[in-house]
Amino acid sequence: MTLRSLLPVSRDRSVANPFVSLQREIDRLFEDFTRGFPTLAPFTGGNGGSLTPSVDVSETDKEIEITAELPGLEEKDVQINVADNVLTIRGExxxxxxxxxxxxxxxERSYGSFERTLELPSGVDADAIKASLSKGVLKVTVPxxxxAQAKxxxxxxxx
Structure with a gap:
């Protein structure tokens, strides 16, 4: 009996790499193991561990309203900056x-920070922007x- 007879054979009858199938089985094992764990929603950005809050932007005739879900955060944990028509929401x-x-x-301890940036229209008065946080929902109102009037x-x- 040769060593070749002990190795798995692929469809084209060539010898398959045994480590590839081992890697697939280990990956499947970890996927099955972590499937039941809760995620950090609504702080997920598709990658499961990132603290990226969900943000909704709506617009009326007079203002732009930005709403972000920040469960468990307080006012002291959130910072909002405006510079060069870019609104930045940071939190920890x-x-x-x-x-x-x-x-x-x-x-058990968990820590994480996030940052979201949104481009605002030019000419926005940064001093007129208002923000409030209530029950884990941040609401930013941008007039x-x-x-511009033609003269x-x-x-x-x-x-």
């Missing part, structure tokens, strides 16, 4: 959970800039 979340029982003590310039005869 930290949580500590402790369980004590007769036979054990469990302490729309007044449209007629009189042409005079040169002397």
């Amino acid at each position: 979340k930290s949580a500590e959970k402790e369980q004590k029982d007769k036979n054990y003590r469990l302490v 729309k800039p007044t449209p 007629k310039v009189e042409v005079k005869v040169a002397s």
